[in-house]
Amino acid sequence: MVKVLKYIGYVLFFITMLLFFLPKTNLYYLAQQEMQKYEVNISQAKIEEKAFGLEMEHITITYKGIESAEIQKLESAFYLFYNTLNVYSIELSALVESYLPRKIKKLQVIYSVLQPLQINFEAEGEFGFAEGTFTIATRALLVHLKPSKIFLKEYKNSLRVLKKSENGEYYYEKSF
Numbered sequence: 301m302v303k304v305l306k307y308i309g310y311v312l313f314f315i316t317m318l319l320f321f322l323p324k325t326n327l328y329y330l331a332q333q334e335m336q337k338y339e340v341n342i343s344q345a346k347i348e349e350k351a352f353g354l355e356m357e358h359i360t361i362t363y364k365g366i367e368s369a370e371i372q373k374l375e376s377a378f379y380l381f382y383n384t385l386n387v388y389s390i391e392l393s394a395l396v397e398s399y400l401p402r403k404i405k406k407l408q409v410i411y412s413v414l415q416p417l418q419i420n421f422e423a424e425g426e427f428g429f430a431e432g433t434f435t436i437a438t439r440a441l442l443v444h445l446k447p448s449k450i451f452l453k454e455y456k457n458s459l460r461v462l463k464k465s466e467n468g469e470y471y472y473e474k475s476f
Contacts, residue, residue: 315380319352319378319379319380320351320352322378324349324350324353324354324376324378325347325349325354327354327378328347328354328356339363339364339365340361340362340363341361341362341363342359342360342361343359343360343362344356344357344358344359344360345357345358345359346358350377352377352378352379353375353376353377353378354374354375354376354378355373355374355375355376356371356373356374357372357373357374358370358371358372359371359374366393366395367393368392368393368395369390369391369392369393370390370391371387371388371389371390371391372388372389372390373387373388373389374386374387374388375387375388380413381412381413381414382410382411382412382413383410383411383412384408384409384410384411385407385408385409385410386406386407386408386409387404387406387407387408387409388405388406389403389404389405390403390404390407390425391403391404392404398457399455399457399458400427400455400458401425401426401427401448401450401451401454401455402426403425403426404423404424404425404426404427405424405425406422406423406424406425407421407422407423408421408422408423409421417435417436417437418433418434418435418436419433419434419436420432420433421433421434426448426450426451427445427447427448427450427451427455428445428446428447428448428451429445429446430443430444430445430446431443431444432444432472438475439475439476440473440474440475440476441472441473441474441475441476442471442472442473443471443472443473444469444470444471445462445469445470445471445472446469446470447459447470
């Protein structure tokens with residue numbers, strides 16, 4: 301019994317040290333290189349590697365040469381069974397202003413090994429509160445939106461794309 305516990309302890313220690321010494325900055329550059337294949341460019345002013353994650357500030361995202369969003373802060377945490385990405389203070393391009401409010405306070409993306417085929421997310425901003433799931437196997441997106449008063453009043457064209465549920469929430473379904 302002691303040998304089994306010792307073996308489990310060594311394995312857990314090895315995994316922890318592997319995650320601790322993982323070159324997280326290199327993972328970021330690999331992701332940036334992969335995004336460039338789709339003409340998405342990510343540039344940041346400051347990148348800092350943490351013990352189990354990465355923190356970036358003042359990020360600009362461009363798509364096909366058009367500035368699409370500015371992000372004040374991005375924090376990621378890489379654990380073996382649970383990974384998170386927290387994005388704070390997102391300001392979208394003025395091009396989307398006729399469809400959506402430009403400011404998003406917080407976006408949280410969660411991936412867990414317990415649900416390996418799903419990526420869950422939550423977002424809060426001037427549009428209200430949204431939570432959703434992207435199913436990797438079927439490439440299906442489902443978003444539930446609790447719209448704010450501003451969104452209900454000023455963005456009626458965008459509401460037409462959404463379906464309304466019985467409890468007053470809106471949802472959006474799309475397969476890619």
